[in-house]
Amino acid sequence: MAYRVLLVDDEKQIHTFVRISLNAEGFDYLGAYSLDGALSVIQNRSPDVIVLDLGLPDGEGISLLNHIREKGHTTPVIILTARDQEDEKITLLEAGANDYISKPFGVKELIVRIKVLVRDLIAPSKKTEDLIQCGELSLSLSSHQFWYDSRLISLTKKEFHFIKMLMEGNGGLVRQDDLLISIWGETHRQDSHYLRVLVSQIRKKICEEESRKNIIKTEPGIGYRLCVDEIEND
Incomplete structure (x- = not known):
């Protein structure tokens, strides 16, 4: 099973190198350049992981995070941010973000963090009664x-x-x-x-x-x- 990763970012260059890296690691790449585009992909394609930029042409990424959490979606979300204030990062985590990575970022680090979230999605094949x-x-x-x-x-x-x-x-x-x-x-x-x-x-x-x-x-x-x-x- 190939896990679907949605990248929400308005920079085409970021989409290009993330898409190549995701495909090389066996993930299915999904892309959106705006909040409206992301909502459409989430509704129609049900991504397994969302990588979300904070600054988008039609609004702040945190509004999308708030929306999907209010709807009861538990899809793991990694925030992309160029901001480095600890208070804001804590606010994002409290709003339901699973992780964040600061821009500029290395794509290898992003892939590792995606793999950690995917690992949490995989149900244990054998459970104990302890x-x-x-x-x-x-x-x-x-x-x-x-x-x-x-x-x-x-x-x-x-x-x-x-x-x-x-x-x-x-x-x-x-x-x-x-x-x-x-x-x-x-x-x-x-x-x-x-x-x-x-x-x-x-x-x-x-x-x-x-x-x-x-x-x-x-x-x-x-x-x-x-x-x-x-x-x-x-």
Whole structure:
């Protein structure tokens, strides 16, 4: 099966070298030069991955990202951006972007990041029935479900992966380098803000009731751990 990658960018030169590289790696290339063109391709061709430039002739790329997420589409999105403000990158991740790459970029790096996202799309061929438990936390590897004090909490794949690593640590420190590499890949070992966004999202889900304690402890610049005593005594 050839995965379909949609490139949304108004620069023809970028389309040319990305198309050649995608085809060489066995991907199907889809192209759009505007927001309207991208919406048409998404509706008619259902791409597996979207590579989205922020500055387009008929608007900002983030408006397309917001639109597809509001419609419930979970298609992985890589943002192309010439902007380097960390706050804006965090805003993009919170809006539902899976990754970003700064312009000018190397096409080899883009291909690697696309492959990482495609890897996440591939369902495991064999599932285990293992249940991981840590205090009042339970996690099922086979059903991809997570419970806190018997309350089922819906997690994304990356949130599930994060919680799984912390539960396996059973209160021990899990280094942020290990988390970044395991969840996003080697190219993101310095992108600690990815983890800050992810942890913020998980905390909101776990602590939606005011009485719930924050069970994820941050060790600034080092990593994260579960507050096991608080889980067990909750």
